[in-house]
Amino acid sequence: MPRTTGKISPHYDKLVTMIMGGEVYLSDLSTEQSWTIGRQLGLQIGAHILSPFDIRPTFDLIAQGRGGSNGDIGIGPDNLFIHMTGMSDAAWQVVKSHGAQVSMAVPIEMNMRHGMPPTLKLQSLGMEPSLSVDVECTLTADFFTQMRSMMNQQRMIVNQMSLDLGSGGSPVGLPNALDWGLSEDQNALDAQPIFTQAPLPDGRSSRMAPYRRRSRRATCCVMRPSTAPRH
Numbered sequence: 001m002p003r004t005t006g007k008i009s010p011h012y013d014k015l016v017t018m019i020m021g022g023e024v025y026l027s028d029l030s031t032e033q034s035w036t037i038g039r040q041l042g043l044q045i046g047a048h049i050l051s052p053f054d055i056r057p058t059f060d061l062i063a064q065g066r067g068g069s070n071g072d073i074g075i076g077p078d079n080l081f082i083h084m085t086g087m088s089d090a091a092w093q094v095v096k097s098h099g100a101q102v103s104m105a106v107p108i109e110m111n112m113r114h115g116m117p118p119t120l121k122l123q124s125l126g127m128e129p130s131l132s133v134d135v136e137c138t139l140t141a142d143f144f145t146q147m148r149s150m151m152n153q154q155r156m157i158v159n160q161m162s163l164d165l166g167s168g169g170s171p172v173g174l175p176n177a178l179d180w181g182l183s184e185d186q187n188a189l190d191a192q193p194i195f196t197q198a199p200l201p202d203g204r205s206s207r208m209a210p211y212r213r214r215s216r217r218a219t220c221c222v223m224r225p226s227t228a229p230r231h
Contacts, residue, residue: 017189018041018043019043019044019045019046019080020034020035020037020038020041020043020044020045020046021034021046021047022034022035022038022045022046022047022079023047023048024047024049024055024058024059024062024067025048025053025054025055025058027069028058028067028068028069029068029069031058031062031067031068031069031073032067032068032069032070032072032073035067035068035073036068036073038078039076039078043078044078044079044080044189045078045079045080046079046080046081046082047079047080047081047082048081048082048083048134049081049082049083049084049085049087050083050084050085050086050109050114050115051085051086051113051114051115052113052114052115055086055087056086056087056088056091059087059088059091060088060090060091062074062075062091063075063088063090063091063094063095064094074098075094075095075098075100076098076099076100077098077099077100078100079095079098079100079101080100080101080102080103080188080189081095081100081101081102081103082102082103082104082105082132082134083103083104083105083109083114083115083117083118083134084102084104084118084121085109085114085115085116085117085118086115086116087118092121092125093125096125096126096127101130101187101188102118102122102127102129102130103129103130103131103132103188104117104118104119104122104129104130104131104132104150104180105131105132105133105134105135105146106119106131106146106149106150106153107139107140107145107146107149108133108134108135108138108139110149110153111138111139112135112138117150117153119150119153119154119157119172120154120157120158120169123154123169128179128180128184128187129180129184130180130181130184130187130188130189131143131146131147131150131180131181131184132146133146143181146181147177147178147180147181148177150172150177150180150181151171151172151173151174151176151177154171154172155171155172158170158171159171
């Protein structure tokens with residue numbers, strides 16, 4: 001792969017965009033090669049960062065800018081980290097300050113022993129995550145499931161904290177689910193939204209949002225009535 005990737009141009013006008021797989025649990029040499037090549041080609045670099053596989057100390061070194069076999073790999077705004085379960089507070093601060101993207105796959109994280117989905121951690125840092133299906137062959141991969149699972153997981157924690165401590169923070173709602181599952185997914189993949197207004201049959205207004213990345217276009221539509229019930 002290191003010898004062939006440089007022959008492929010990432011700038012082509014098709015429905016698929018390249019992203020470099022930069023898994024850090026394979027080896028320091030693999031991290032060095034994949035992250036270096038990805039940055040040479042101007043690609044986003046994705047990695048699954050989770051509690052197993054002894055990733056935490058490896059990720060701490062990367063957060064310090066001392067990752068990889070040469071000790072020179074660090075976090076940047078070109079990174080997309082999936083899961084981010086079980087990582088240190090110091091590493092989280094670097095992820096935030098360097099503008100890296102975080103994507104949660106809540107159903108997978110809860111079922112495949114990845115660790116607690118970091119919903120509250122992201123909220124405490126003022127970060128907006130995106131949502132991911134991760135392993136499509138393990139659990140339901142539709143995005144309604146991703147959004148519902150995220151809401152259920154976050155509300156379970158804050159509701160129990162409220163029962164135990166008297167205060168547990170604010171539960172997430174539908175706007176959070178839509179933002180994280182749609183708008184932040186755009187941001188994580190560097191897509192640009194186009195919003196248009198369209199009337200509903202009963203005269204109420206709605207917002208339709210087809211999402212476009214460069215010249216590629218997906219038809220994802222969100223209907224938001226101007227008057228909607230709270231629950």
